[in-house]
Amino acid sequence: MGADDIDETAAGGSDGGQRRSQPDDSPFSRENAAATGGVTPPGDTQSGDTQRGDTQPGDAHTSDGAAARGQQRHVPVSPATAQVFGRPAGVRGSFATTPSSSGPAPQIAPPDAVLAEAFGRPEGSDETLQRDPLAAYGVSTDEPAPADPWRDPESIASLDAPALVDEAARQPTVAGPKLGVKDLLFGKRVTWYALATLAVLALLIGLVGGLIGRFTAEVAAPLNSNTVKLSTGDGGDGGGEPKSAVARVAKAVEKSVVSVDVRTASAYGTGSGFVIDSAGYILTNNHVISMAANDRSAKLEVVFSDRNRVPARIVGRDIHTDLAVLKVDNVANLTVAKIGNSDNLQIGEEVIAFGSPLGLDRTVTSGIVSATHRAVPLPPDAESDTDAVIDAIQTDAAINPGNSGGPLVNESAEVVGINTAIASGAGGSIGLGFAIPISQAIPIAQSLIRDGKVNHPQIGVSASSVRNDRVLGAGVRNVVADGPAAQAGVKENDVITSFNGRSIESADELTVAVRTTKIGERVPFTYWRDGRTFNGSITTASD
Known part of the structure; x- marks a missing residue:
């Protein structure tokens, strides 16, 4: 094996001849060596073929067949280059080894049990916090968890049974048997001093109630008595002379005042009048008898103070002065009203009104003259054809429907006016009554008696x-x-x-x-x- 056959593994006897394969990204790999001109770190022995990564220790040589399999050869490296770029002596890897420490190795303490339970992975779960790299962005691949109202912020709050219920509390309470007198006294279920307390309390209540009843009965006086004798005055026999002016006037005038009743098949009306002549002539208002004048089938009657009811006839009437004269026949001992002079009336003078207001005959009311020469229009309506304007006497004596035609009398028992109209908001008297002055009515009555008509x-x-x-x-x-x-x-x-x-x-x-x-x-x-x-x-x- 020549100098150009530098192996990728480090040489030397210190490593026991063990060779390590270099990773593909090592700067001294076969491909990188070719790219950098085939530089091989010094100290590595190169065999005739490229060593595989699974080389075992003790393989210090290769066979000739292996040299034949590795056809690629590295570029020769000069000793100067190998000295500069080669692996330092004693280094087995591609990089410097981490210096060994002689001190104790660091110990990692186990996590706190509470934190591990709160933030750790549930027991038996192999899920991680990492997102599946193949999942689309923003799309969860997790299976939807079952609905849990305790963790859902949008769940509706409601009251329900507690999560943990005492089984004993679920058992219905059954009322025990009621205590009887025998159980209370002899059943030893109530202590003797409790019974004594109840007895004393009942005794006190009875004593207090008896005392209250006794004193109350003594203070309250009896409601009935057989010793009381009521007395009456000695001047109420009615046979003496009236003491008040109104009573004297009423006694003098009442027999001359009559009620005038008009009946038809479908209507009924009541007014008043007074006798002005002993021959049976009676003066009243036209609107009292206009219904009888316009309906020949109507029945016209006059009722005297003694309740004697007599038929009457119309002598004449005047719609422009609201006056009419009636006549009754065969009535003896008529009381004729005394006629006064209305021209002499003074404002504030006391007057008395007679008539049958609301059908109540023989009614007397009193007041004063409030004003004179009051122009009061009387237009026609559904019940009367009167169309007049009267020069009225105003009075606060109570005048109501039914008073019409009755006399207004002064303190001398003289007729000074004929009750004719009222000013009222709801059909009742409010202290505004009006009467035709008698000084204007007498000439009209005289003309009606004489001619049956009136010229104005x-x-x-x-x-x-x-x-x-x-x-x-x-x-x-x-x-x-x-x-x-x-x-x-x-x-x-x-x-x-x-x-x-x-x-x-x-x-x-x-x-x-x-x-x-x-x-x-x-x-x-x-x-x-x-x-x-x-x-x-x-x-x-x-x-």
């Missing part, structure tokens, strides 16, 4: 109320040709502000002012035209 004064205009920042009064809308107003120079759109000395603030007030005059009477008046005020006189005519 008029001035030949139609008007409406005017209220603005320039004028307040009754605005003329139409003027009858050659009528009293036309002859007095009144034109359309004039505003009448005064009539016969009475201030006019509305069309209703003009109506009642004209009605209070006499037919053919010449009266002064004031009117407004185009911002100027004019005075004139006008003569009323019959309607």
Whole structure:
């Protein structure tokens, strides 16, 4: 074997002739040697063939057949090159060996048991934390784990039985037998001092209850008594003279007041009236008897204070003043009402109202005169054909439906008005009652008794109320040709502000002012035209 047959294994007697095959990536492998000019580290003996990696110790030579198998030969290396690039003496591998240490080898402590249980691999599992290199990125190859609500953050929280349940707790509790008196006293299940305590407590409760009952019974007085004798006053026999003014007036007037009943096949109405003449004439309101006047089959009756019911007939009625006169026949000993003078009424004067409010006959209420000359319109409705404006007396005496036609009397027992209307929000009296002045009603009644009809004064205009920042009064809308107003120079759109000395603030007030005059009477008046005020006189005519 020549110098050019350098083997890949190190030579020398120190290694016992053992040769090691070099890995393919060794810088002194056969391929690398060819690439670098066939440089072989010094000290390696080269046989006639390339040694295999499975060479065993003791193989110091090769056979001639082996030399024939290795046809490739290395390039000769000069001694200088081998000295520079060859393997140092005593080095068996391709790289320097790790120096041996004479100290003790480091010992790796076993992991903490708690940490190993928390972060270690489960027992019996061979899974690693590495991803399968053949798996696609972002796609897990792990088998889906079974659902575990304790580890699923999206699981719904719910109350359930505990994971660990005491088997003894699952057994249903069975109530024991109830204690009887015998068990309680002689069964030795209750101690003697507990029984003594219960006995003392029961005794105390009974004692306290008895004391409370005893003292309570002594304090409470009996509800019934056979020694009480009630007494009455000595002035209530009714036979003496009435002590109050209202009582005296009521006693003097009550027999002249009547109830007026109207019955038809489908309706029933009640009003009031009073006797104005001993011949049987009775004065009432037109709206009380208008149903009987318009229905010949209606039954009209008058009921006196002694409950005597008498048929009545209509003498005459006036829808423009809401007055009517009735007549009864064959009634003896009629009490005629005393007629007063309503022109002398004072505001604040006491008055008494009579009638049958809500069908309650012989009712008396009292109040005062709240105002006079109050223009109150009475338009027609489904039950009455009355179409009037009355110059009313206002009173706070209670007047309700059924009082209509009854007398309004002063303290002298004189009739000063006829109860006619109320102002009410819900059908009841609220202290605003209105009565026709008797001084205006008597002439109408006289005309009805005499002629059966009534003529009224008029001035030949139609008007409406005017209220603005320039004028307040009754605005003329139409003027009858050659009528009293036309002859007095009144034109359309004039505003009448005064009539016969009475201030006019509305069309209703003009109506009642004209009605209070006499037919053919010449009266002064004031009117407004185009911002100027004019005075004139006008003569009323019959309607």
